[in-house]
Each structure stands twice: as structure tokens, then as C-alpha cells.
Amino acid sequence: MSLRSPLGKVLGVGSAKSGVQPWWVQRLTAVALVPLSIWFVASLLSLPSFDHATVVAWMSGGWTALLLILLVLVGAWHSQLGVRVVVEDYVHGAAARTVTLVGVLFVHTLIAAAGVFAVLKVAFGAAP
């Protein structure tokens, strides 16, 4: 028989205290994406047309560029965490799962970097 209290057991065993981090970040990014995504959809739909000049003028606005960058970064992060959970649920076998997870992470990093690069390029007037 152990004299340790249930709380003592839970506090002392297992977790390196980083276990809930992905869960928490998933929620944080979800909260951030509520206003960001609503702004994005409303802003996109308010554009008079989608031709190059109009879109460049739109993306060159400081706040638009900033919010677009945040949307891509936070969206990619949220998506990565979500797809990761799906892969962990449905892809079985250590090798297949690890390879898939690495692929998912790389693709999302590429998406985030490309999005930030594209918005900055347009915002700084470098889009031909």
C-alpha cells in the first residue's frame, strides 16, 4: 500500500510538463483565427475585382499586409497541429507515421514561409 496521495502521484509522474502545449496552442491559434479569418473573408469579398492592380493595392496596405501575414502564419500553425492529430489517429505503424508527420511539418513550414514572403514582396512594391 502506498502512502502517496493521488495528487502527489500525478504531480510526480510522467509528463515533462510540456504535454498539453500542442493542445493549448491549438486553442490559442483557434481564438486568434476567429477574427483573422472573418476579417480575411470580409476584406476579400469587398474587393471590386481580383485583377493584379486591385489585389496589389489591397495587399500593399500596411494593415492588410500585416493581417495577411498573421493569417498565414497562425493558419499554418493551427493547420499543422490539426493535421498532426489526424495523422496520429489514422496512420498506423511507427515508420509511416513519422515520415508522414515530418512531411506534414515540412509542407506547413513551406506554406507559412511562402505566404509571408509573397505578402512582403507585394507590400514592399517588389511585385512586377
Next chain:
Amino acid sequence: MPPRPLSPHLSVYKFKYTLTTSILNRCTALALSVGLLLLVYWLMAVAGGAHAQARAARLLSGPLVKLLYAALIMAFCYHLVAGIRHLVWDTGRGLERAQAQRSAWLVGALSIALTLLIGYCAWLAGALAP
């Protein structure tokens, strides 16, 4: 790897409509990940200049792609509303069976209303018109 409980024992659950709200949230999430890919492709095309954007626009304005936009709008509305429901759950509220069943209907109704609103605006903006 030691055997451990795996998440989706789909076969052992009796079907309930509340179950649909859960799997739909996941399906729409995956659809929106594809949407993010599409968004960044478009942003890169804009950054590539007028020619690159025109080339991408030809690809992005096909009838099948417009169908995809409609699906993405639906997915966005559903995932937004259902996601907020999840955030409420995370505070420990609304988890009783009756409450969860009520909020499932609420999520359905709100996401359909939002889809119609955004779809109508997108149609007016010419994004969906064939």
C-alpha cells in the same frame, strides 16, 4: 511501441447525429488546410506579377475550382461555428448530453445561415458565378 488505446473506435459507437458534428469538424478542417494551400499559391502568383497572376487565375477560375470555392465557404462557416462550440466546451460548459444535442442543431443552423450569407456575397463579387 506498446499497445495503447487508439482514438477512433468508430465501429463501437452507435450512430448519433452529434457524432456527425464531430467528424464534420475534422473533415472541414482538412478541407480548409487545402484552402490554405490554395491561398498561398494565389499569394505567390500575385507576388510573381501580373502575368503569373493571370496564369494562376486561369487555373483558379475553372468551373470545378468554383465548386471547390463553394465547398470551402461551407467548410469555413462550419469549422468556424463548430470551433467556437469546441472552445466553449473547453471552458467546461455545455457538455451535458441535452446541451450538446441542442448546440449541435445550433451549429448546423448557424453554419448554414453563414454559408448562405457569404455564398451570396461571393456570388455578387463574381467569385462563384460560372
